[in-house]
Amino acid sequence: MFTMVGLDLVAAHLSLQRSLYTYAEHNQADQAADWAQLMAVLYDEFGSWTAVQQHLPDEAALQIDGHKLGQIKAVIIxxxxxxxxxxxxATPTPTWKSSPILFHGHQIxxxxxxxYIPSQVGRLKLQITRDFDEAQFAVLAVISLLAFLFISSSIRSxxxxxxxxAESATAMTAGDFDAPLPENGDEEMQKVVNAFSVTQQRLHEARETRKKVLADIHHELxxxxxxxxNRLEAIHLGLFHWDEQTAAVLQEETERIQTIVDELEQLNDVDAGVRKLDCIWVVVQEWLPKIVSLFAAEADHRSVNLKLSMPVSPLCIWMDKNKMSQVVVNLVSNxxxxxxxxxxxxxxxxxxxxQVLLSVxxxxVGIEPEHLPFVFERLYRVESSRNRETGGAGLGLAIVKEVVNAHGGEVTVxxxxxxxTCFQILLPEHDLNQHDVNQEN
Known part of the structure; x- marks a missing residue:
């Protein structure tokens, strides 16, 4: 902006000088006319050009606009x-001014x-130029001051x-996710603030989730x-004797701890690997019966009828076979x-x-309606008493949801x-006839 103002001032200065030069050009044409009229007067006084030429040195004191006749360079033809x-x-050049000398209407x-520039015109030109430049510089100073104040205000805002x-970001690094965010700023700044707000909210939710998970893990373990x-201390004090019942209790509780640790490890693997799915084409009719058959013995032991139904036409799914198998295992186990x-x-x-609809x-006994919205949350237990015989650690369904979402599917209950209870999983279907199928036995 300062460059533009400077260029404008230079242009205005040059324009003024051009105007003054044009004025001087017209003034010099008037000078030639005035001197031509004076020569006509001399011709009238002396009667001929020969007499004028003889008496010209005597008339050298004649002057117009502060210049004497003897001070100017002039030629009369x-x-x-x-x-x-x-x-x-005195030798005429193309830049000299000329004017006819008229005597009684005839050119002689x-x-x-x-x-030349008359002395009063020269002084006036210098005065005009100086006053104009001073005014221009004053305008430049005012504009510069206003521009500085405006730019400073804009930069500050x-x-x-x-x-x-930046202060909010620093506070977040220190663990304060409730630091206020700026409410002013232009549209682009508000976009940045909104994106930062989303990140802040997610970090806050992640911290609260981490606290809850740690509390639940602490309770579970x-x-x-x-x-x-307590049982080992009782044995040490002689209140209990080591027998098969005591060993069975200790083994059951140890297995409970091992189950929790295994499920936490599975969930960690899912979190780390949802973006690194090892997907292959899997024919459902060859994959699902093998998973269900793993529970045949337990179903017989519990006197539960385990039934599998599939269509005749082959269905093909692009999926991570190991992770999706874990999904089916968790649902059937529950x-x-x-x-x-x-x-x-x-x-x-x-x-x-x-789509392919997989259901278990x-x-x-079913699930009460108030529990349904939370069954896929980590470490959520439907049983308020946390019965260790019937309930798991509350991680199985969280794993199910994470894996299904990573495959672009949806799980509902x-x-x-x-x-x-009925769990349903919707996954994208792929035509077996249009793809090569990579089968793993």
Whole structure:
């Protein structure tokens, strides 16, 4: 901006000088006319150009606009082409001004003269130029001051939300996720603030989730550890004797701890690997029966009927076979845990409008409606008493949701208290005839 103002000042200065030069050009043309008229007066007084030339030195004191006749360079070309000079070295050039010399309406010669600037015009030009430049510099100073104040204000208003955002970021690194965010700023700044706000909220939620998870893990591990510690202390004090019952209790609690640790490790693997799925083409009819068959012995032991239904036409899914197998294992394990003897568990798969629907439905105790929105949260336990015989660590369904989401699918649950629960998974379907199938046995 300062460059533009400077260029404007230079342009204005040059324009003024051009105007003054044009004025001087017109003034010099008037000078030539005035001197030509004076020569006509001399011609009238002396009667001929010869007499004028003889008396010209005597008339050298004549002056116009502060310049004497003897001080100017002028040449008179008479109508007879005689040359009369005011100075011996006066030689006309194309830049000289000329004016006809008229006597009683007849041209008796032409005056050629070198233009000059009258003293009063010179002083006026200098005064105008000086006053104009001073005014221009005053304008430049005012504009510069206003521009500086405006730019300083703009920069301050721009940097203020950035400084506040930096303070909030510093506070976040110290663990304070409730630091205020700037509310002012332009549209682009508000976009940055909004993005930062989302990050701040997610970090806050992650911290709260971490606190809750740690508290739940502490609770889950404390119970079996207390049982083991109390029983061993009782044995040490002689209150209990080491027998098969004591060994069975200690083994059960140890297995409970091992289950929690294993599920935490699985969940950690899922968190670390959801973006690194090792996907292959899997034919559902070859994969799912093998997973379900793993629970045949346990189902017989619990007197539960485990039933599998699949369509005849092959279905193909692009998926991480190991992680999706863990999903089915977790769902069927839960179903077996809550299904009483004599009841049924239905595992089914079918194609539905470009998707594969995988469902696990049991005829167990069901889930109360108030618990349904939270069953996929980590370490959430439906049993308020945390019965270790029927309930897991509360991580199995969280693993299910993480894996299904990583595959671009969706998992939902419906339940009817006292009648059973149904988990449904929707995954993208792929045409077996359009893809090469990589099968793993």
């Amino acid at each position: 008479t109508r007879n082409n005689d040359v009369i000079k005011t100075q011996t070295k 010669g032409v005056l050629h003269m070198q233009g 721009f940097l203020e939300p950035l400084e506040q955002l 404390r119970t079996p550890l207390n049982v083991i510690a 179903a077996l845990r809550y299904t009483p003897p004599g009841k049924n568990i239905f595992v089914g798969v079918k194609s539905t409008i470009g 439905r049991d005829e167990g 419906r339940s009817w208290p006292g009648k059973g």
